[in-house]
Amino acid sequence: MVKVKVRINGFGCIGRLVTRAAFNSGKVDTITINDPFIDLTYMVYMYQYDSTHGKFYGTVKAENRKLVINGNPITIFQEQDPMKIKWKAGAEYVVVSTRIFTTMEKAEAHLGGCQKGHLSAPSADAPTFVMGVNHKKYENSLSIVSNASCTTNCLAPLVKVIHDNFGRVQPRLCVGKVIPELNGKLTGMAFCVLTANISVVDLTCNLEKAAKYDDIKKVVKQALEDPLKGILGYTEHQVISSDFNSDTHSSTFDAGTGIALSDHFVKLTAWYDNEFGYGRGMDLTAHMASKE
Numbered sequence: 001m002v003k004v005k006v007r008i009n010g011f012g013c014i015g016r017l018v019t020r021a022a023f024n025s026g027k028v029d030t031i032t033i034n035d036p037f038i039d040l041t042y043m044v045y046m047y048q049y050d051s052t053h054g055k056f057y058g059t060v061k062a063e064n065r066k067l068v069i070n071g072n073p074i075t076i077f078q079e080q081d082p083m084k085i086k087w088k089a090g091a092e093y094v095v096v097s098t099r100i101f102t103t104m105e106k107a108e109a110h111l112g113g114c115q116k117g118h119l120s121a122p123s124a125d126a127p128t129f130v131m132g133v134n135h136k137k138y139e140n141s142l143s144i145v146s147n148a149s150c151t152t153n154c155l156a157p158l159v160k161v162i163h164d165n166f167g168r169v170q171p172r173l174c175v176g177k178v179i180p181e182l183n184g185k186l187t188g189m190a191f192c193v194l195t196a197n198i199s200v201v202d203l204t205c206n207l208e209k210a211a212k213y214d215d216i217k218k219v220v221k222q223a224l225e226d227p228l229k230g231i232l233g234y235t236e237h238q239v240i241s242s243d244f245n246s247d248t249h250s251s252t253f254d255a256g257t258g259i260a261l262s263d264h265f266v267k268l269t270a271w272y273d274n275e276f277g278y279g280r281g282m283d284l285t286a287h288m289a290s291k292e
Contacts, residue, residue, distance in 0.1 A: 003029040004289040007091040009082060009110050010098035011035035014120055014278045016047055018097050020056065021279025023070060027286040033067065034077040034085050043067050043076065052196045053246045053276060082109040093117055093285050097278070102126075107144045116288055119146045120278045130156045130178045131250070131283050132231040140291045147281040152178065154251040154272035155201050157232040161223045162216065162268070167208025198241040199274040201251075205266050213260035216268070220253045231280070244271045250280055 004027060008015050011033050022028040038046065040062045047069070048060045058070040066073040079085045082101065094110045094117035101107050104126050107119055119126055123146035129135050130148050133156045138145065148156070156178045163181075221234050233252035237243075244252060250272060257269045 005029050005031050005091045006093045007032035008095045009034045011038050015097040021282045025282045028282045031091050032075045036078045036080040087112045104144045116143050120281050122149045132157050132228040133160050134178050147284050150274040150277040153277050157251045158270050165219045166211050195241050198244050201270045203268045207264045210263035217255050246276050247273050
């Protein structure tokens with residue numbers, strides 16, 4: 001399989017995790033990174049040792065002014081203005097992981113010879129795609145897309161399963177950008193709990209079709225295969241937030257904490273790693289490349 005060549009702008013927490021995800025995926029090859037605030041020596045240290053997600057057990061070093069990860073040299077730039085970056089030729093896609101350039105106009109300044117790019121953050125105007133939910137609607141004519149927020153990546157797969165099986169999920173989150181028929185018909189809460197990482201979604205559903213709580217558990221378990229394999233998880237264990245640190249699932253349904261107040265009104269919860277989940281963007285990049 002030919003790997004997709006990408007460059008990454010921003011090597012903060014999300015940029016580093018996106019880089020890890022790229023190496024772990026086997027689908028993406030990172031060839032350049034830009035970050036104006038982190039020098040090469042500190043890049044090596046921060047990539048090797050992550051106080052939240054643990055040590056990277058591959059090899060990381062600085063050599064010939066490049067960041068070398070597992071023997072793969074990555075050219076480093078330190079420009080604040082993306083128009084001044086002399087990007088290395090050969091990259092096909094750019095990942096913007098700064099949370100500063102979140103509009104299409106600002107993001108397009110990063111293309112610099114690349115065909116396309118994606119934002120690892122919500123965007124006011126870029127088309128939004130969540131893997132396993134609406135990624136098949138991606139069209140090759142699009143140059144900049146958003147991979148949504150970590151919360152939307154958690155919520156959307158679960159909402160899709162419930163909506164597909166039990167009809168309208170009604171009781172306003174940006175899920176409406178991903179599942180348009182639910183725009184303005186959805187509310188919920190996401191808590192960043194008092195740990196170094198991890199969040200949980202509390203989703204209230206007013207179902208169109210009557211369902212017992214066991215029916216809901218059944219359809220969620222059935223959805224763990226394609227197209228939600230590896231995206232949606234399921235647990236009946238008595239879990240705590242730290243159990244999901246570095247979990248690569250976008251969303252893990254916690255069957256033990258849901259409540260069915262009636263056959264039409266339920267509260268559902270799902271856990272997600274609100275940092276590591278951004279690695280899902282590498283799957284989106286690979287999907288975009290497959291449509292070329």
